[in-house]
Structures are given as C-alpha cells and as structure tokens.
Amino acid sequence: MTGAATLEKPKETKKVIVEFSEDLLERTEAAASELSTDRSKFIRRAVEKALAAIERRKLERELADAYTANAGLALRISEEFAHVDGEDL
Numbered sequence: 001m002t003g004a005a006t007l008e009k010p011k012e013t014k015k016v017i018v019e020f021s022e023d024l025l026e027r028t029e030a031a032a033s034e035l036s037t038d039r040s041k042f043i044r045r046a047v048e049k050a051l052a053a054i055e056r057r058k059l060e061r062e063l064a065d066a067y068t069a070n071a072g073l074a075l076r077i078s079e080e081f082a083h084v085d086g087e088d089l
Helices: 022-034 039-069 073-080
Strands: none
Touching: 022 039, 039 073
16 A cells, blocks of 8 residues: 555543643633634643654754764864865866
C-alpha cells in the first residue's frame, strides 16, 4: 500500500483537574468556541504547543553550547584552509 495514509491508534487520555481564574476560564471558552473546538481540545493543544516551545529552546541552547565548545576546532580548521579560499579551482 504505497502512499496510503496510516492511522494512528488513539492515545489513552486521563482526566485532570485544573484550576483557572474566572477570567481565564471565560477567555479559554471564548477562544475554543471561536476555533470551533471544545475546551479540553483547546487546552490540550495549548499545552502541546508550550511543551514543543520548551523543547525547541532546550535544543537551541544545546546546539549553541556545542558550537561554543567546538569554536576553537572550527577556527583551527578555518585557518588551516584559509589559503585555499583565494585559489581558483
């Protein structure tokens, strides 16, 4: 079945109790309604987005740390091949 879409098995969900201020709850319900979804789906998607942003920032920090840790090596390699930059190949 080449090109056929695969269906994911629905993930098991668990109910949680979350306390919101009255204002936050009203704004959440209004936003969910505006997006034609229910409150649970809206909140779940907001949490997924927040977690993805946290994971992305963590990866960016790790990459920056790795670049910094290897800066000396990168500089030495760059200097080693500097004479090649001006050559016509």
